[in-house]
Amino acid sequence: MSDDGAQDINRSRAVDWALRAYVVAAYAFVFAPILASFVFSFNSDRFPSLPLGQFSLDWYRAVAADPLVWEGLRNTLLVGVVAGVISTALGFGAAYTDYRYQFFGKQVYLALALLPPTIPVIIMGLAMLAFLSRMDLSGNALSVIISHVVICAPFAMAIVRLRLSQMDPALEPAAWNLGASEWQTMRHVVMPFTRPAILGALFITMAVSFDEFAIAWFVSGLNETLPVKVLGFLQGQVSPRINAIGSFVFVTSMTLVILAQVLLAGRDTTARRASGEQE
Amino acid sequence: MRRHLSLYGLTFSLPLLIWQLVFFVFPLCFLVALSFWTVRNFAMRPDFDTVNWVTMYGRKVFWQAYATTFALAAVASVLTSVLAFPCSYAIAFKMSDRARRWAVFLMVIPFFTSYLVRVYSWQIFLSDAGILNVLFGWVGLGPYGMLNTVGATMIGYLTLSFPLVVLLQLFSLVFIDRTLIEAAHNLRCGRLRTVFAVIIPSARVGLVIAALFCFILSFGDFVSPVYLGGGDPTTLSILITDTTKSGQQWPRAAVIALTMIGTLMVVAFLSVRFAYKGRNA
Amino acid sequence: MQTDTLVSIDGVIKRFGSFVAVQRMDLDIRKGEFLAIMGSSGCGKTTTLRMLAGLEAPSEGVIRLAGQPINDLPTWARDTPMVWQSLALFPFLNVRENVEFALKMRGVGREERRQRAEQWLERMQIAEFADRNIAQLSGGQRQRVALARSLVVEPQILLLDEPLSALDAALKVRMQSLLKNLQRQTGITFVYVTHSQSEAFSMADRVVIMSRGKIEQIGTPQDIYRAPRTRFVADFLGSSNIFDGTVSRILPDGVELDTPSGRLRQTGGSPEGRPGTGRPATLTVLDTRMRLSRTPPPDGTNVVPVRVVGEEFVGATATVYLETEHGQEIRVQKGHEELADLSIQPGQALFAHWSPEDGHLLTQA
Numbered sequence: 001m002s003d004d005g006a007q008d009i010n011r012s013r014a015v016d017w018a019l020r021a022y023v024v025a026a027y028a029f030v031f032a033p034i035l036a037s038f039v040f041s042f043n044s045d046r047f048p049s050l051p052l053g054q055f056s057l058d059w060y061r062a063v064a065a066d067p068l069v070w071e072g073l074r075n076t077l078l079v080g081v082v083a084g085v086i087s088t089a090l091g092f093g094a095a096y097t098d099y100r101y102q103f104f105g106k107q108v109y110l111a112l113a114l115l116p117p118t119i120p121v122i123i124m125g126l127a128m129l130a131f132l133s134r135m136d137l138s139g140n141a142l143s144v145i146i147s148h149v150v151i152c153a154p155f156a157m158a159i160v161r162l163r164l165s166q167m168d169p170a171l172e173p174a175a176w177n178l179g180a181s182e183w184q185t186m187r188h189v190v191m192p193f194t195r196p197a198i199l200g201a202l203f204i205t206m207a208v209s210f211d212e213f214a215i216a217w218f219v220s221g222l223n224e225t226l227p228v229k230v231l232g233f234l235q236g237q238v239s240p241r242i243n244a245i246g247s248f249v250f251v252t253s254m255t256l257v258i259l260a261q262v263l264l265a266g267r268d269t270t271a272r273r274a275s276g277e278q279e
Numbered sequence: 280m281r282r283h284l285s286l287y288g289l290t291f292s293l294p295l296l297i298w299q300l301v302f303f304v305f306p307l308c309f310l311v312a313l314s315f316w317t318v319r320n321f322a323m324r325p326d327f328d329t330v331n332w333v334t335m336y337g338r339k340v341f342w343q344a345y346a347t348t349f350a351l352a353a354v355a356s357v358l359t360s361v362l363a364f365p366c367s368y369a370i371a372f373k374m375s376d377r378a379r380r381w382a383v384f385l386m387v388i389p390f391f392t393s394y395l396v397r398v399y400s401w402q403i404f405l406s407d408a409g410i411l412n413v414l415f416g417w418v419g420l421g422p423y424g425m426l427n428t429v430g431a432t433m434i435g436y437l438t439l440s441f442p443l444v445v446l447l448q449l450f451s452l453v454f455i456d457r458t459l460i461e462a463a464h465n466l467r468c469g470r471l472r473t474v475f476a477v478i479i480p481s482a483r484v485g486l487v488i489a490a491l492f493c494f495i496l497s498f499g500d501f502v503s504p505v506y507l508g509g510g511d512p513t514t515l516s517i518l519i520t521d522t523t524k525s526g527q528q529w530p531r532a533a534v535i536a537l538t539m540i541g542t543l544m545v546v547a548f549l550s551v552r553f554a555y556k557g558r559n560a
Numbered sequence: 561m562q563t564d565t566l567v568s569i570d571g572v573i574k575r576f577g578s579f580v581a582v583q584r585m586d587l588d589i590r591k592g593e594f595l596a597i598m599g600s601s602g603c604g605k606t607t608t609l610r611m612l613a614g615l616e617a618p619s620e621g622v623i624r625l626a627g628q629p630i631n632d633l634p635t636w637a638r639d640t641p642m643v644w645q646s647l648a649l650f651p652f653l654n655v656r657e658n659v660e661f662a663l664k665m666r667g668v669g670r671e672e673r674r675q676r677a678e679q680w681l682e683r684m685q686i687a688e689f690a691d692r693n694i695a696q697l698s699g700g701q702r703q704r705v706a707l708a709r710s711l712v713v714e715p716q717i718l719l720l721d722e723p724l725s726a727l728d729a730a731l732k733v734r735m736q737s738l739l740k741n742l743q744r745q746t747g748i749t750f751v752y753v754t755h756s757q758s759e760a761f762s763m764a765d766r767v768v769i770m771s772r773g774k775i776e777q778i779g780t781p782q783d784i785y786r787a788p789r790t791r792f793v794a795d796f797l798g799s800s801n802i803f804d805g806t807v808s809r810i811l812p813d814g815v816e817l818d819t820p821s822g823r824l825r826q827t828g829g830s831p832e833g834r835p836g837t838g839r840p841a842t843l844t845v846l847d848t849r850m851r852l853s854r855t856p857p858p859d860g861t862n863v864v865p866v867r868v869v870g871e872e873f874v875g876a877t878a879t880v881y882l883e884t885e886h887g888q889e890i891r892v893q894k895g896h897e898e899l900a901d902l903s904i905q906p907g908q909a910l911f912a913h914w915s916p917e918d919g920h921l922l923t924q925a
Contacts, residue, residue: 120499
């Protein structure tokens with residue numbers, strides 16, 4: 001094995017190539033269903049498989065012709081935007097709290113703020129449905145918004161918190177020291193500094209809500225709430241329309257995500273240039 | 280200055296706290312209360328009766344489903360971790376910074392596609408007349424019955440967790456001090472041995488947490504067992520939906536849900552303890 | 561209280577939990593002086609500055625600004641601007657907006673804000689960068705922006721928290737003279753916190769040396785350099801050789817000590833606080849005042865046999881590191897010419913000596 005150096009290098013090159021091939025295979029596995037869904041959304045066959053049938057926009061037409069789809073889309077957008085705004089506001093508050101304050105029970109606070117996404121959706125669905133129907137809140141968009149905020153706020157918090165950790169801890173005190181009250185500092189320093197993250201969080205939470213609603217939405221009816229849909233999943237009517245809707249939702253979500261990415265990355269490069277010059 | 284919470288501070292910290300208490304903690308607590316309610320004539324009624332717990336825990340079906348779900352989730356987390364590791368390792372140590380950023384970006388994309396759409400897409404691949412069987416047919420093999428098997432369920436679990444596991448593993452791997460690896464090589468620790476003797480122990484926390492997330496996701500998932508596994512064997516999540524649909528038996532579904540939460544908490548606690556074992560010494 | 565006192569710190573204590581960051585401190589800061597507070601990290605110097613700025617509240621005691629107690633004033637209600645170690649410039653605002661910030665927060669109108677900011681931008685010679693982003697400035701330009709941003713409200717006092725620590729040596733020296741000139745021209749009181757002796761001594765009118773939350777010594781740079789009051793100060797400045805011993809004889813104008821390095825004599829200085837016979841005492845001798853020779857000098861006072869350990873050159877001077885028979889380290893600093901005829905080699909035996917009036921007796925152990 002180690003009798004001469006050249007052999008050692010050859011061996012490592014083989015390993016590197018094997019690893020590279022493995023990475024490609026792994027990404028192929030991850031993207032196969034996504035791409036297939038996209039491709040088959042333009043395929044005429046009722047039961048999609050190889051060889052491909054004809055190119056067709058039938059499934060998109062079928063989806064577009066369905067008034068329930070349009071109503072659903074409206075609901076999706078409404079829920080997504082409202083849940084996104086509320087989640088971002090709540091997440092920002094929690095992130096700022098974590099950044100600025102030390103207090104008794106902070107661990108519990110953070111656990112509460114970050115835990116919801118780790119609870120299985122089906123249990124969340126059951127609990128929310130049982131609870132909200134008791135409060136006469138089930139069966140409308142409000143209940144979906146409420147549930148989505150629970151799930152989305154932690155994402156918003158994580159994104160804003162990350163940005164705050166890049167903020168010079170002296171920045172806030174510096175503003176106070178220059179005569180800005182805490183509220184003025186929030187308005188003129190903290191918010192401008194975190195603005196890219198706030199917008200990023202807004203888009204990401206909207207995207208999360210959008211998909212989450214989509215799952216529930218196209219498998220069951222439109223007027224039902226998320227938890228009902230979650231429980232009613234299994235009776236759903238599966239057809240290539242799913243591909244059409246899925247692709248549409250995917251493109252919309254990715255647009256939001258890329259927008260968020262551009263906003264966050266744009267700021268990053270200026271920051272990097274700044275620290276580069278400082279050195 | 281003034282590190283304690285003022286009116287100003289409370290304005291920012293309270294809303295989320297209240298929201299999560301009212302709409303997260305409270306519903307979960309309500310689930311506990313619900314598990315003691317009784318159902319008569321298809322109507323639920325507040326009560327304090329252990330009948331649901333006794334009934335569910337007395338059923339063989341429940342324990343079978345429990346064992347199945349646990350075993351499936353455990354296998355999924357080991358399988359996913361093992362399959363993801365070479366990928367994360369290659370991204371962390373064999374790629375340029377630029378390539379790594381792209382790799383991470385691509386791995387994030389699946390989070391913004393519907394899981395259900397992806398599962399439906401796997402049906403297209405795995406069904407009797409699906410893509411894979413057509414491909415096998417071209418080389419004179421098959422057809423194989425791949426849909427509605429445990430293997431198909433596993434593919435679903437992999438679809439669900441693989442990207443997350445890769446990302447979590449990756450984040451623990453990129454933070455390993457490179458000089459540690461060079462030091463190991465320098466001390467004549469071979470490539471493969473370095474992976475097991477240096478890299479895996481250094482990244483243990485991240486690797487365990489990644490496996491834990493895979494367990495949590497698979498344990499609670501109901502899409503893959505139903506759409507890819509064909510609903511057989513029955514998992515706890517399938518049992519919850521069945522129980523809810525059969526005559527308003529929500530209290531019994533609550534029992535299952537609480538058992539699942541309890542199990543997840545124990546597993547999470549044990550894994551975290553294992554992950555950090557010896558760290559504070 | 562003296563009339564020329566701007567800030568008085570009166571019996572101030574600062575605790576963080578059980579940790580005492582500043583122990584009962586009394587300090588008057590004069591109008592228009594350049595005061596440096598110096599010490600190693602964790603000595604309480606920054607905490608003191610933050611209490612002046614209103615970023616920390618004293619646990620006990622009173623801080624007065626121009627005679628008025630300011631303990632309860634939040635930082636945004638005082639005119640005690642600070643220049644931060646990190647500068648803490650607002651990265652999302654351009655240079656002009658940074659400088660205008662304090663005026664904007666005080667509700668000064670747009671036009672006046674612009675004018676007053678312009679004055680300071682010009683004064684700090686950064687007017688040409690007014691519309692640039694902070695990220696586009698060099699280190700020195702940022703320093704100027706930070707100064708302009710703090711001075712635009714024309715305060716009575718400016719607090720500076722190690723603002724030069726991130727700069728390279730050459731720029732540091734230039735900024736030091738800029739700061740000193742600025743302070744002289746404006747007459748604004750500067751309180752400058754640093755761990756760097758050269759910064760403190762080159763700019764300040766008075767220096768406060770702190771250790772473990774306590775003031776060790778206050779005085780002009782010359783006083784402190786020549787006559788450190790405590791062993792800590794002597795150690796901290798690092799320019800003196802220190803001999804511990806016992807007083808064996810009181811002389812008319814000094815003392816004689818018995819030390820492991822022999823009997824040493826010190827004369828001069830104030831007789832006040834001089835320890836009596838038989839008491840422990842500590843003698844310090846500046847490394848520049850020590851002499852070296854191959855043979856013992858004829859008069860035989862204050863002669864210590866030493867062995868060369870090593871030599872270090874910095875610019876025109878060389879520092880020779882030596883060791884006595886008892887293992888005590890001795891440093892001697894000399895010009896190259898003076899050392900040339902000794903042809904110093906490691907291990908070489910030499911004699912270190914100094915005249916009695918170059919010794920200084922610590923008044924506190």
